[in-house]
Amino acid sequence: MLSGLIHSHSGIRWILLAALIAAVVTSFGGWKKNQEYGKNSKILHLSVLIITHLQMLLGLVLFFMAWGVKVDFSQMGNSMVRFFTVEHSFTMLAAVVLITLGYSRSKKISESALRFRKIFIFYFIALLLILLGIPWPFRSHLGAGWF
Ligand code: HEM
Numbered sequence: 590m591l592s593g594l595i596h597s598h599s600g601i602r603w604i605l606l607a608a609l610i611a612a613v614v615t616s617f618g619g620w621k622k623n624q625e626y627g628k629n630s631k632i633l634h635l636s637v638l639i640i641t642h643l644q645m646l647l648g649l650v651l652f653f654m655a656w657g658v659k660v661d662f663s664q665m666g667n668s669m670v671r672f673f674t675v676e677h678s679f680t681m682l683a684a685v686v687l688i689t690l691g692y693s694r695s696k697k698i699s700e701s702a703l704r705f706r707k708i709f710i711f712y713f714i715a716l717l718l719i720l721l722g723i724p725w726p727f728r729s730h731l732g733a734g735w736f
Pocket residue numbers: 595598599601602605641644645647648649651652653655659660673677678679681682684685719723724732733734735736
């Protein structure tokens with residue numbers, strides 16, 4: 590069961606990254622070109638929010654399942670344990686907060702360009718945090734894969 594959850598959490602990263610990059614690129618375009626904020630934008634931005642929350646829920650389950658193994662606040666000298674206990678978890682939680690705030694605040698804005706701008710700023714910072722927080726396989730001491 591743990592292995593299935595880890596693979597789901599690992600695989601969903603790609604769906605999240607694809608949707609988030611699409612949202613960042615198109616919201617920047619929408620802001621700069623003064624486009625109309627339409628139904629497709631709303632669906633994309635809401636999808637990013639839902640996928641991020643799903644990923645957070647899986648991450649929280651993994652956090653408690655890995656307790657005493659990869660998650661252990663008493664083993665901060667071990668760089669892999671410290672990564673999953675503190676760096677990964679807190680960076681990703683910060684990204685989730687930004688995406689949630691960006692989406693909810695943008696909903697209150699009626700002017701299209703300003704709404705795109707709000708999404709762009711919050712989602713772009715969240716994207717940077719997520720890229721930094723992913724245990725990429727080239728950081729080999731973290732022992733995570735591509736999928
Ligand atoms: C929201 C964006 C997130 C992304 C893109 C993400 C991505 C990943 C990836 C790629 C892995 C490596 C899986 C593997 O071994 O192949 C991982 C592992 C892990 N993540 Fe996340 N994660 C996110 C959020 C979170 C959150 C919010 C938490 C907890 C608060 C969390 C807790 C964990 C834990 C504990 C592991 C290690 C699981 C294990 O190997 O036992 N993640 N995550």
